[in-house]
Amino acid sequence: MTLIECIPNFSEGRRPEVVDEITRAVAGVADVSLLDVQSDATHNRSVVTFVGHEGPIAEAAYRAIRTAAELIDLNEHEGAHPRFGATDVCPFVPLRAEEMAACIETAGRLAQRVASELAIPVFLYEDAARVPEHRNLAVIRGKGFEEMREVIGSEPAKTPDEGEARVHATAGAVAIGARFPLIAFNVNLDTDDLALAQRIAVEIREKDGGLRCVKAIGLRLDDGAAQVSMNLTDYRVTSPADVVAAIAARAADAGVSIRESEVVGLLPQDVLVRLAHSELHATAFTRDQVLEARVLDTLL
């Protein structure tokens, strides 16, 4: 069973009726579960989260992109967030590590359809990138719609993977991608020693030579506790259990223990299955042994 999460971002966060139309288009596809909708007026942007199998998820994403193209005119859009499309980005995220290939394939097929049926140029980014210049979304998008209108096709980073090198007059362009789920994970220390949290953050984060796929900063919470706040960009490489162990050891050296940790938002069940591997030594344990996963299989 291939279950894929899709989290498109639309350049509309002020007109609820437009966001409603988009989410209705998603919810209208059978076997797609709409999980979340968040609109931000300052950014004038909305993020929609839905989950489904390859076929339904691609259909739902297509209908959302088509609806956004019909209702959003970038020439009239302003907001704090950089954007170059009515649907600005549309990433597919695997719920299990081995499903990345299906996400990349889904992104590629959707790109072709959006370009040919909606005449919107598509850039394939991150794991779905076909050229190295397209891996980084920020490099593709640059300063957004107004710039892209001028420079599209001028260099590899600005040349779409599907469709003509010409932005859609009102819907701009769209970045469709595949990426690994990011886990927002914080560890709160049983101390108010901010310097300790900051030192541990520096020691464990990748950019300072620490653990791979870990971004970390030290903070102090309102209740006074020092916190190591992290983004884990690939839990297969460095898991929540790995960072807990690394932080616990460093804190213990300073005579401090972990007060508690927190998962911010959602995570795939795969993270928990891997926790059974590492913490229980249950190396052959699979998601098919989780009762709820089996129920899900019978329903989807």
Add this chain to the structure above:
Amino acid sequence: MTLIECIPNFSEGRRPEVVDEITRAVAGVADVSLLDVQSDATHNRSVVTFVGHEGPIAEAAYRAIRTAAELIDLNEHEGAHPRFGATDVCPFVPLRAEEMAACIETAGRLAQRVASELAIPVFLYEDAARVPEHRNLAVIRGKGFEEMREVIGSEPAKTPDEGEARVHATAGAVAIGARFPLIAFNVNLDTDDLALAQRIAVEIREKDGGLRCVKAIGLRLDDGAAQVSMNLTDYRVTSPADVVAAIAARAADAGVSIRESEVVGLLPQDVLVRLAHSELHATAFTRDQVLEARVLDTLL
């Protein structure tokens, strides 16, 4: 969302057409997921596993019990397993600890319906028991149908909770219950020292003064490894992580490490959520933060 597992046992394991009729009755109820069917010819008994919410699960269980009563005649049944009903036992198992109350209520309502509509006397057992004599299924059932026919109503243990004190002429009686899920969990040691596994099993099991809700024996596997084989009867009281820690400490004293552990069969996701609490210190983490659980909520 209250998701309940139902695992009725039927006194038929040799006529596949009868088992098929029973599972068809279950599968015919909308929003019930049929997960497993296992028939054993020696025991002449079948175990059916399905999952759903309170209403659908009770309806599916009722239809299965009715179908079994129509097709199975205990006067013609023989098999190695003790039994006193066409449907012999029908336990409801909560997928989350806090849902036990819903299981008990479901068992009680189903008992009333089975007694009044099918004229089959019902005993409510384990957590659904209304009298202490009915907690233990083995005590209620005794030597089975032929004995129960004679002694029903003669003492509290043999007096049904719903229906007349008279067995159904062909379908006998049925034990409907609510119980906590049992986890079959084995830890394999990196040694062929059977005596060590047996000693650890004795030390950690409840009946010899060890950890509560743990049954354990020491075995040697075909590949030579010594194994501590366990049933965890309440993972809230003693979790897989607890027994791994207890076994690892005792093995380490003998210079032995854990090779791997194994979960036999299925377990509720709740076990994994609690693993995040204990191993990651993520004390506020809930199943609602698991993506797949959220998808399940939108489908059921």
